[in-house]
Amino acid sequence: MTDPLTGPLLGRRPLTNAVVIDAHAHLGSYARFFIPSPDSDAMVRVMDRCGVQQAVLSSHLAIAQDSQDGNELTARATERHPGRLLGYIVANPHQDPQGELDRWAGHPAMVGIKLHPDLHEYPLTGPGYAPVWDHAARTGMPVLTHTWAGSSYNDLEQVREVATGNPGVRILAGHAGALRSGYPAMIDMALQCGNVYLEVCGTYLTRHWLEQMVRTLGPERVLYGSDFPFIDLRYSIGRVVFARLSLAERLSVLGGAMSKLLGQRRLDQEVVP
Amino acid sequence: MSVPLFDVNAMIGRLPNEPAGGPVDTLRASLGRTGVHEAIVSHVRAWKHDIALGNRLLLTELAGHSGLYPCWVAAPDTCGEFGGADRFAAAALDAGIVAVRVFPDDHGYRLTGPDLTDVLDAVAEASFPLLVDADQASWDDIEAVAHEHPRLRLVVCTVGYRTMRRISGVLARTGNVMIDLSYLGTHLAVEWLVERFGPERLLFGTGTPRRDPADAVTRLMWSELDDETVAAIGSGNLRSLIATPGGQRL
Numbered sequence: 001m002t003d004p005l006t007g008p009l010l011g012r013r014p015l016t017n018a019v020v021i022d023a024h025a026h027l028g029s030y031a032r033f034f035i036p037s038p039d040s041d042a043m044v045r046v047m048d049r050c051g052v053q054q055a056v057l058s059s060h061l062a063i064a065q066d067s068q069d070g071n072e073l074t075a076r077a078t079e080r081h082p083g084r085l086l087g088y089i090v091a092n093p094h095q096d097p098q099g100e101l102d103r104w105a106g107h108p109a110m111v112g113i114k115l116h117p118d119l120h121e122y123p124l125t126g127p128g129y130a131p132v133w134d135h136a137a138r139t140g141m142p143v144l145t146h147t148w149a150g151s152s153y154n155d156l157e158q159v160r161e162v163a164t165g166n167p168g169v170r171i172l173a174g175h176a177g178a179l180r181s182g183y184p185a186m187i188d189m190a191l192q193c194g195n196v197y198l199e200v201c202g203t204y205l206t207r208h209w210l211e212q213m214v215r216t217l218g219p220e221r222v223l224y225g226s227d228f229p230f231i232d233l234r235y236s237i238g239r240v241v242f243a244r245l246s247l248a249e250r251l252s253v254l255g256g257a258m259s260k261l262l263g264q265r266r267l268d269q270e271v272v273p
Numbered sequence: 274m275s276v277p278l279f280d281v282n283a284m285i286g287r288l289p290n291e292p293a294g295g296p297v298d299t300l301r302a303s304l305g306r307t308g309v310h311e312a313i314v315s316h317v318r319a320w321k322h323d324i325a326l327g328n329r330l331l332l333t334e335l336a337g338h339s340g341l342y343p344c345w346v347a348a349p350d351t352c353g354e355f356g357g358a359d360r361f362a363a364a365a366l367d368a369g370i371v372a373v374r375v376f377p378d379d380h381g382y383r384l385t386g387p388d389l390t391d392v393l394d395a396v397a398e399a400s401f402p403l404l405v406d407a408d409q410a411s412w413d414d415i416e417a418v419a420h421e422h423p424r425l426r427l428v429v430c431t432v433g434y435r436t437m438r439r440i441s442g443v444l445a446r447t448g449n450v451m452i453d454l455s456y457l458g459t460h461l462a463v464e465w466l467v468e469r470f471g472p473e474r475l476l477f478g479t480g481t482p483r484r485d486p487a488d489a490v491t492r493l494m495w496s497e498l499d500d501e502t503v504a505a506i507g508s509g510n511l512r513s514l515i516a517t518p519g520g521q522r523l
Contacts, residue, residue, distance in 0.1 A: 010275065010308045012494050012503070033435040036465035046461070050495045180291045203434065203458060206485035208293060229460035231434050238491025242307050 005241045005250060008051070015051030021255040021266070022047070022233065024144060024174055024201050024225025025057035025085075027077050030064060038229040040077040044084050046233050053255070054266065055085055056144075058114040060230070062090035067100055071110075078109035086266065088114035088144055093128025101135045111265040112172075115145040117153035124158040133162065136169040142261050144172040144199065149182020156182060156189045163193040170195055170261060172223060175202040176213065183209045187216050197261070200253070201227040201236045207243050210253075214245055219252035220260065276500070278490065279311040279508035280304060281372075282404070282430045282453045282478030283341075285334060286317030286327070294482035297338050303481050307490040311340040311508065312479075313404075313515070315374050319346035324380070325354065332368055342515070344372040344404065347396065348380050349388035362395035371515045372428075374404040377414075384410040385417050393418065397425040402514050404453075406431040412439045419447040426451065426514060431480055434458035437465075444470050451514070454506070455480035455489045463506075464497050472498070472505045476514070 004017050028038050038060075047055060057077065062070020067090045074087040087110040091097035104110040113132055117124045124145055136143050147154045156177055163171050176198040177186035183205070190196040190213075198213050200222065213222045224240050226233040240253050259266055283304065288294040294317055304312060314335060319327020328345045335341050345365050348355070355361045365373065373396050377384045384405065396403050405415065407429050419427050430453040432440060437459050443450055444466070454463060455478035466475060477493055479486035493503055 006308075009491060009494055012276070012500070014495070033459070034437040034441075035459060036437075036461045038460060042461065045497075049497060203456065206293065207487060208291075231458040232460045232462065232492060234492040234495050235458045235488045238307075238487035239485045241491065242485075242487035244306075 004247065009238070009241055014049060018051065018251055019255040019259055020050075020052045020224070020237070021258040021262075022052055022055035022226050022228070023172060023223040023258045024199050025055040025228055025233075026063070026230050027057050027059040028061055028073060030060045030230060035229050040080055040085060043229060043233075044081050046228065047084065050234060050237060052233065052237070053084070055226075055228070056088060056112060056258075056262075057085060058088040058090045063114065063116045063119055067092040067095045071100055071104060075104065075107055075110060082109070085109070086111045086262075088112045090114045090116070091129070091132045092116075092120050093122045093126060094120060097128065098131040101131055105135075105139070108265075108268055111262055112142045112144060115143060117158070118146055118148055118151055122153065124154045125161045129162070133166045133169055137166060140263070142170040142172055142197075144174050147173045147175055147177050147186070149177040149179040149185070156186050159196060160189050160193060163196045167195055170197060172197045172199050174199050174225065176200055176205065176209075178202045178204065180204050180209075183212070187213055190217055190221060197221050197223055197257070199223045199225040200240070201225040201231065203231065203235070205236070205239065207239050210239055210243050211245060214243075214249050214253065219245070219249040220257045222253050223258050223261075224254045276494065276503055277311070277508045278309040278477055278493075279511045280309050280479045280481070280486070281313050281428060281476045281511050282455045283312040283314045283481045284317050284320070284483075285314055285331070286321075288317060288482060289321060297334050297341065300341070300481060301338070304479065304486055307479075307486045309479060309486055309490065312342070312481075313344045313372050313511070314341050315344045315346055320376055320379065324348055342371040343369065344374050345370050347373045347375050347392050349382050349392060351388050358391040358395040361392065362399040362401070365401065366399055370401065372404055373401045376406065376409050378409040384414045385421075390421075393422045393425055397422050402426040402428050404428045404430050407433065407436065412443055415450065416443045416447060419443075419450050423449060425449060428453055428476060428514075430478060431456045431483075434462070437462060440466070441469070444474055450474070451476055451510070453478035454492065455484055458488070458492070463492065467498060467502060472502045473510055475506045476511050477507045
């Protein structure tokens, strides 16, 4: 019997039978390398090609340079593609994080908070992030943080510290540590911290590590994300689709788990065809 | 539509830094799961331990496995390890090798300069494509070799997503450089490169076992390219590349 996920993919047809939510997306140009067509229209076109219903994004401008202008860009993209694109509010400790959280608190499509300690050269455990943990605890917004094994800003030990210190906040570990050397320890850490979710985009992650994550943590704690248009959306979705996991597990990773995490916020934004 | 996929970049043998790789059956299972049934294969042993031994093991282990075609690893013969470039190429032809791979950085030499040049000439003379990973030589060296050896067909493998500015320049200034897509994760890059340079400069590859073949398979299958272009990149271009001047090598 043809697998309902790999069958369409190998037949070059988009998925039509799965709720797929990209938990880690961006938007726009990035100075360090050329990205063809990084605009929101092209992003939604790629989502349609694959059968991805929704993507939650933070603009490259917001993470790389100016959170105020960048969050504006994020919000405009969500308004241009209602129900398809949702937004993370980028909180940069150097750029009035409380002000940005307050500014976007009432925007219906801004459904989470994004942190990038490496780019902002500020440790995840620093006091500048205090408004983030307060805001997330009050609103239930998930917090997606960049992680990188061995980083002095967002290594797994820093994730552990903020997860332990803020047990009511759901923390999404972006890239799940990003490096092969970091995956086992990140999985162990998430096993000990029930409010940590592992998001799987990145260029080093393979089926092996994805399967380890799901078998250790359960499929509701592992989230599909692509990082697109930083990296093409199609690179990390395939490893979920082809993983040696049950259909139910793959569906959970592709979107079921993120749907539960976003809860009513996502439903408010859902476009019914 | 079922698209035949022919992988330009695969290896057998265990990797030392992660629980991936293994014998032929492991590679077959990994590729087959994602719809890939043909591959050009080198041996990790030749990359990581002993070039000559790894090349011999490759032939032994691939024997009888249809659809998997051997690719030897080469290096300069400055220390007399391989009996000279011409003997290496003749032995490769006798053994049914379809491509040659080099690891200049890991094996301690330069792609350019006098040490490897007779190997490159012999490889070109035998009509073997030369595979080199993007992290094994600079783009300047790759371009220089492409110009100095115009009959040599260079396949740059494991090209990362941050390299479009370099790739585009080298493709524009050369006609004998091709790109393996196993690691080219730049958003919409495949479509952009096809539009600018045509599909004939691109080859489907997975990078197995270093990479998950699902990445490259999904990228190509769900591309915005038409079926004919996908078939060319997926297998046709590689089949043409490894054909001998007198006909098909396979």
